[in-house]
Amino acid sequence: MKRRVYLDHSATTPIDPRVVEAMLPYLTEKFGNPSSVHLFGQEARAAVDRARQLVAELIGAQPQELIFVSSGTEANNLAIRGIAERAAPYGRHIITSAIEHPSVRGVCQALEQRGWEVTRLPVGEDGLVRVEDVRAAIRPDTVLITIMLANNEIGTIQPIAEISHLVREERQRGHRHLWFHTDAVQAAGRMAINVAELGCDLLSLSGHKLYAPKGIGALYVRRGVQLAPQMLGGHQERDRRAGTEAVPLIVAFGKAAELARQELDARIERMRALRDRFERGVAERITDVVFNGHRERRLPHLSNISFRYIEGEGLLINLDLQGIAVSTGSACSSGTLEPSPVIRALGRDEELARGAVRFSLGKDTSEEDIDYVLEVLPQAVESLRRISPLYHRALGERAERSPSN
Amino acid sequence: MYSEIFKDHLTHPRNAGELADPSVVVEESNPICGDRLRLALRVCEGRIEEARFLAYGCPPTLVCGSIITEMIAGLSVQDAARLTRQDLLDKLGGLPSRKMHAAALAIETLRLALERLRGD
Numbered sequence: 001m002k003r004r005v006y007l008d009h010s011a012t013t014p015i016d017p018r019v020v021e022a023m024l025p026y027l028t029e030k031f032g033n034p035s036s037v038h039l040f041g042q043e044a045r046a047a048v049d050r051a052r053q054l055v056a057e058l059i060g061a062q063p064q065e066l067i068f069v070s071s072g073t074e075a076n077n078l079a080i081r082g083i084a085e086r087a088a089p090y091g092r093h094i095i096t097s098a099i100e101h102p103s104v105r106g107v108c109q110a111l112e113q114r115g116w117e118v119t120r121l122p123v124g125e126d127g128l129v130r131v132e133d134v135r136a137a138i139r140p141d142t143v144l145i146t147i148m149l150a151n152n153e154i155g156t157i158q159p160i161a162e163i164s165h166l167v168r169e170e171r172q173r174g175h176r177h178l179w180f181h182t183d184a185v186q187a188a189g190r191m192a193i194n195v196a197e198l199g200c201d202l203l204s205l206s207g208h209k210l211y212a213p214k215g216i217g218a219l220y221v222r223r224g225v226q227l228a229p230q231m232l233g234g235h236q237e238r239d240r241r242a243g244t245e246a247v248p249l250i251v252a253f254g255k256a257a258e259l260a261r262q263e264l265d266a267r268i269e270r271m272r273a274l275r276d277r278f279e280r281g282v283a284e285r286i287t288d289v290v291f292n293g294h295r296e297r298r299l300p301h302l303s304n305i306s307f308r309y310i311e312g313e314g315l316l317i318n319l320d321l322q323g324i325a326v327s328t329g330s331a332c333s334s335g336t337l338e339p340s341p342v343i344r345a346l347g348r349d350e351e352l353a354r355g356a357v358r359f360s361l362g363k364d365t366s367e368e369d370i371d372y373v374l375e376v377l378p379q380a381v382e383s384l385r386r387i388s389p390l391y392h393r394a395l396g397e398r399a400e401r402s403p404s405n
Numbered sequence: 406m407y408s409e410i411f412k413d414h415l416t417h418p419r420n421a422g423e424l425a426d427p428s429v430v431v432e433e434s435n436p437i438c439g440d441r442l443r444l445a446l447r448v449c450e451g452r453i454e455e456a457r458f459l460a461y462g463c464p465p466t467l468v469c470g471s472i473i474t475e476m477i478a479g480l481s482v483q484d485a486a487r488l489t490r491q492d493l494l495d496k497l498g499g500l501p502s503r504k505m506h507a508a509a510l511a512i513e514t515l516r517l518a519l520e521r522l523r524g525d
Contacts, residue, residue, distance in 0.1 A: 314415070314464045321412055332463040332504075337438040350439065387421040387467060389432060389443045389459040 004323040005369045009209075010152055010186060010302060010360035011327055015252070016211035022255035023213070026248035034245050035236065044247045051254025055218055058257040059184070059203065060194035067219045067237045068250050072185035072206030073103035075219040076146075078241065079181045079202040080107045082227030083144045084116060090177035091141030092116040097129050098345040101152055101183055105341075108146070121147075125347050126294040127156035134163050138170060138178070145180045149198070150187035153329045153342040153358055154293030155302035157191065158182075164199025179225060185209055185217075189260035190268065190299045201225045207249065211363070212256035216249035267363045272300035274370050275361055279303050281374040286381050288394075290352055292343060301361040306343065306352040309391035310384040315357055318380040324373055327358050351390065408498030411468050418467065420474035424457050429522045432459075433514040435506055440466040442514045444474070448522060453477050453485055465500050465507030472497050473511045486519050488512065 006014070026047060032040030034048050052063040069075050084094065096108050098120045108118045119137045121129050129147055138145075145167065150157045160182050167180045181202040184193055189210035195203060202225065207216035221227060227240070234242030260267075282289060288308035307315065312328035319326055329340025330353060343353040359373070385391040407415075424430075424445040432443040440462025447455040456478050458470035476496060477485045490508045494500060500508060 309461070311462055314462075314467055317407070317412075317415060317464050321416055332438045332440065354439070383416070383418070384467070387418050387459055387470070388461045389441050390461050392423065392459055 002323045003369075003372050004325075005365075005372055006325045007359045007361060007365070007369075007373065008325045008327050009362035009365075010155075010358060012208045012214065013211045013362055014364075015213050016256060016259060018259060019212055019252045019255045023248045023252035026251050030247075032247075034247060035234075044245075047251050048245050048247060051250045051257075054254035054261075055205070055257040058188065058193065058261045059205070059220060060196055061220050062223065064238065065195075065220055065223055067221060067240050068245060068253075069217045069219055069241055070215055070246070071217045072101075072183070072204050072209070073217075075185075075204035075206070075217045076101065076103040076181075076183055077107050078219050078227070078230050079204060079221075080104065080144065080146055081111070081230055083179050083181065083202070083225075084111050085228040086226050087143035087177050087179070091139075091143045093119070093139050093142040095119045095121065095134060095137045095142060095145045095147075097121045097123060097147050097158070099123055099127065099151055099153075099342045100146070100148055101185065104146055104148070104183055117141075123156075123345050126297075127151060127154050127292070127342075127346055128294055128297065129158050129163075131159055131162045131166060135166055138166075138175075140175070142175075143177055143179065145178070146183070147180075148183040148186070149193070149203070150184070150191065150299050151293070151342060152186045153340060153356075154304045154346075155186070155299035156293045157187070157297045157299065160198045160200060168199065186299065189256075189264070190271070190301055192264060195220055195222070202227075207253040207256060210256050210260045212252045213249055216246060216253045218253070263363070268300045271361045271363065271365065274365055274367065275300060275303055275359075277367075278359065278361075278370050278374065279305075281370070282377065285374065285378040290348070292346060292348070292356060303359045304343075304356060305359070306348065306356045307381050308351065308355060309388045309394060310381065311354045312357045314384050315355075315380055318384065319373075319376065322376050322380070324376060327360075329356055329358065330354055406501065407464070410472075410496070410498050411465075414468045414471040414497070415464055418458075418471040420455075420457050420471065420478070421459065422457050423459070424455060427457075429518050431514055431518045431521060433510060433517060435462070435466075435510050438462065438506065440507065440510060442466060442470050442510050444470075444514050444518050446477075446518055446522070448482060451482050453480050453482065463504065463507065465504040466510060468497060469493060469507045469511035473515060477515065482519055482522065485515065488515065 032044035034045040185206040203220040208214040290306040292304040339353040427445040428448040434441040443459040456474040460470035
């Protein structure tokens with residue numbers, strides 16, 4: 001059988017068997033509604049409380065500071081809309097970055113259409129937001145800054161603690177209605193997170209990026225921060241998110257968070273070593289590649305590489321046919337190109353944006369997996385380059401520049 | 406999502422490259438998405454003896470380039486001019502609707518090459 005290698009853990013992760021085991025009783029005999037007062041309900045309530053504690057421990061928060069939601073996207077929606085609507089009497093200005101996840105970009109855009117003003121900060125070639133740019137963008141009517149902890153396409157880690165410091169300074173100057181949200185969906189389980197050290201007011205999490213099932217996420221809301229609920233009609237989650245709790249998914253998320261915390265250092269070390277080995281292998285075997293994002297300040301599992309002269313989608317399908325799963329940020333549909341806004345924001349030209357491919361490793365990626373990819377990838381790139389007019393042109397130009405060759 | 410023929414042409418493109426003595430070479434691009442297709446033909450006594458392609462862009466554009474060279478090799482110029490987008494789609498087992506532009510680009514590039522041939 002052909003080898004199958006999954007290098008798309010930033011899209012989603014497989015569910016850890018220990019997580020499945022933990023959640024199974026709550027899909028079968030322990031089916032109670034946590035709001036019910038009888039024993040069935042109490043059993044479910046206790047499980048939700050325990051899971052909340054475990055997820056809180058992953059980020060150094062208090063359990064009551066967590067709201068369980070259905071996804072990272074919902075967490076981002078609740079954070080941004082919740083703060084924007086609540087703080088509207090004090091101002092309608094939001095600061096964000098040019099490389100946020102679509103769920104943050106989408107909410108900001110929707111608010112813009114409803115009269116809010118949005119400042120989108122650029123990033124440098126390294127993919128980092130400059131703290132000075134944040135400082136310069138703050139206005140008296142700014143109510144929310146939302147900047148991701150780590151980027152989903154290139155993995156760069158933003159200076160969140162420094163931006164929090166700035167926010168605290170602003171508050172001390174009397175700018176009381178200014179809140180700071182960070183999307184940590186990609187970061188959780190791949191770097192140590194402590195909300196006290198980060199200093200943010202709100203932080204988004206998603207279960208399926210850390211070996212829990214899809215359908216569960218959480219929003220950390222620092223004690224004392226008020227936000228307008230987006231889901232109404234029930235007292236669940238301390239009146240901040242109505243709807244019967246997804247007990248099995250919450251239990252799964254709790255277990256996954258517990259494992260992530262216990263195994264974090266080992267996972268990071270393993271993924272980083274394999275990722276670095278992969279990148280060294282690519283640099284040795286393939287010419288005309290550009291590694292995207294800051295070299296050090298980035299998540300340990302992710303590598304984003306632009307291959308000149310070819311398009312990422314062709315490479316993706318070519319690799320897929322050989323059992324390797326990766327992803328691209330850009331896609332061509334209906335004859336219009338949707339280039340990755342993240343790679344474009346780094347100042348890369350369109351060819352490099354189209355040729356960008358994301359390889360994201362997981363805790364169980366093996367050396368053999370990486371070796372197989374290093375064996376297949378150069379051939380796949382070469383076969384696409386052989387049919388690329390851009391490549392032939394570049395070869396011709398090179399030959400002209402060095403006629404002796 | 407894609408047919409077996411499609412996958413085969415993507416992994417084993419036919420007639421890729423350039424011709425040493427082409428009768429005509431044209432390169433067309435989709436101005437919106439930037440996909441490119443270059444066709445080189447060698448024509449002798451009204452018949453396409455050899456066709457080569459180079460392509461840049463999404464997989465359907467690469468595959469359409471490969472397939473069209475196979476379809477036109479050996480055809481008379483008149484018969485080649487009669488090829489339609491549908492002929493190409495039938496040959497490659499269809500395309501998702503959002504990728505139809507790839508077949509359009511291939512047919513357009515072929516037409517342009519044949520027009521230029523007539524003009525010479």
